[in-house]
Amino acid sequence: MNKTRVKGHAMEAKGKVKEVVGKVTGNKAMEYKGKAEKQGGKAEAKYGNIKSDIKKTTK
Structure with a gap:
């Protein structure tokens, strides 16, 4: 779990x-x-998921 999520x-x-x-x-x-604000939080959490997935894929 990253800070963005x-x-x-x-x-x-x-x-x-x-x-x-x-x-x-x-x-x-x-x-x-x-x-x-709730929708913005959902979007930010999804962005964090994408960041994590990209980081895992590039390793």
């Missing part, structure tokens, strides 16, 4: 929390920010 998963979790808090409080802006 860890950072992505952390960002995804943080986004999920914001999304849930936004839903519970009725704050649509926070809910949508959380959804966006």
